[in-house]
Amino acid sequence: MRLLPAFLAVLMMLSGPAIAEVPEVYDFDTRAEEQRYQQLISELRCPKCQNQNIADSNAPISKDMRDEVYRMMQDGASNEQIVGALVDRFGEFVQYKPPVDNRTILLWAFPAIATIGGFLIVAGVVWRARKREDEPPLSAEDRARAEQILASQSDKADRR
Known part of the structure; x- marks a missing residue:
């Protein structure tokens, strides 16, 4: 008790x-x-x-x-x-949704700017890849020079 x-x-x-x-x-x-x-x-x-x-x-x-x-x-x-x-x-x-004004315009515009920038980068990469495909192949003179450089490199490797 x-x-x-x-x-x-x-x-x-x-x-x-x-x-x-x-x-x-x-x-x-x-x-x-x-x-x-x-x-x-x-x-x-x-x-x-x-x-x-x-x-x-x-x-x-x-x-x-x-x-x-x-x-x-x-x-x-x-x-x-x-x-x-x-x-x-x-x-x-x-505020979860700040008002659109001079101070917050970049905040509101950033998603659109980033999207457009991404599309421009992708378009640039695709354009460059297509441009490379359109380049003419090496001339006979350039091909002979490239083979000569490769042959000299392989000779150096064999000597080691």
């Missing part, structure tokens, strides 16, 4: 980490509002987790961002205003 309180104390200490974090519950007036919220939090990136959206992240900053999205939605902010406020606060990194 004297061990029972100690046993219960150890059991309580071990069960502490097993208590899961309760997910936040937000009240929405309509199903469309809830879907809008889900869409917004799935399109915003967690600044701490790098490549995880704030909907899936357990980081405290993601929870703060979800709370901010919910609060701004309740205040009547548009999607652009919500995303704009979070970009102002955390930087453009939080």
Whole structure:
């Protein structure tokens, strides 16, 4: 009987980490509002987790961002205003799809540039290969000179 309180104390200490974090519950007036919220939090990136959206992240900053999205939605902010406020606060990194502007045009254009460049390289290789096929064969004089060079090389190899 004297061990029972100690046993219960150890059991309580071990069960502490097993208590899961309760997910936040937000009240929405309509199903469309809830879907809008889900869409917004799935399109915003967690600044701490790098490549995880704030909907899936357990980081405290993601929870703060979800709370901010919910609060701004309740205040009547548009999607652009919500995303704009979070970009102002955390930087453009939080957007999975950065806007097309002077600073990001290369980011958006790079796949097309790389594809066109690859096609040009392949076309150049094919063009060179076809050009080589069209070259005339060696003249009799060039052929005799090449045979002479090869013969002198084979003589040197035989002497070794």
